[in-house]
Amino acid sequence: MLDHWFPKNISTYGGEIDSVFYLIFYIVGIGFLLGEAAIFYFLIRYRRRDGKKAAFVNGERWSQAAWIIIPTAIVLVLDLWIDFAGAQAYDAIKGEMPVSETIVQVTGKQFNWIINYPGPDGIFGTEDDLTKENDLYVPVNKAVKTILKSEDVIHSFFVPVLRLKQDMVPGRTIEAWFEATETGKYEIACAELCGYGHYTMRGFLHILSEEDYAAWVSENWPDTNSESN
Ligand SMILES: [Cu+2]
Incomplete structure (x- = not known):
């Protein structure tokens, strides 16, 4: 119903x-x-x-x-x-969080989503990190771990199709996970009134097939052909 x-x-x-x-x-x-x-x-x-x-x-x-x-x-x-x-x-x-190969850091800020990939070395905060705004790319049928942070005020990472809604609290690192079962482009919204531009905090989750994701990684991540991958 x-x-x-x-x-x-x-x-x-x-x-x-x-x-x-x-x-x-x-x-x-x-x-x-x-x-x-x-x-x-x-x-x-x-x-x-x-x-x-x-x-x-x-x-x-x-x-x-x-x-x-x-x-x-x-x-x-x-x-x-x-x-x-x-x-x-x-x-x-x-x-309990499933083991996950795909780890992404998502930081909420007034009024954007900063998406941070660890890059080929798998470590955040190094030179090969890939930072994007508002567009999150993940593989389908794989557990994805997100590390949620905030730069300023409380935001809430909300992906309706994933039934995932998690507050991002300044000063805290909160983990959340999901596994998508279908490919496609879906909306990410901020579910916590975070200021005058709250409504503009619109991002997109791009769920790609395994091959498409691998192609996206090799296209976007620096040095993906190096040994460390
Ligand atoms: Cu917000």
Whole structure:
């Protein structure tokens, strides 16, 4: 039912995230319908009528208090169910990072994404690094590790099709990973209001086939033919 509202899912763990959204949607949706139905039923059933006095219910008797205690317990159980499902998804995705050959550093700044590749030597901060702005190139069907940083204020690295959204906090290095299952060009957005140019923080994730990615690497990375690769 939510399918056509969600962006396309091309993330290996997207289904786990979506299932939490579904769970919340159905619990809240059914609760909403039951709640509204009860309101309208009581509105009509107990409407003002001539000669009928309103009852004063103080909730002191257990049979009266049960009307509060039981729904509260139900809501609590449903809440814990959502918490549990969410924790499982969180654990599966954030708990352990898969080993990854592709490591990219993405730094948010007002108002750009700085994409930094370690280059052939695999080490960041050396001369052969490749720095790009706003365009992130990764291979398909491979776990990609991103090292997220911020230069100024809090940004949030958001790739809807990957179901990946992670804050970038100044002074901190936060890792996140994803594995895309389809090639294509998809939007990267900043999901944290970070200043007057927040809306311009638009980047693109280019997911390439293995061959295309290898071609892109040899075209863009300096010295890719050297021994160190
Ligand atoms: Cu931002």
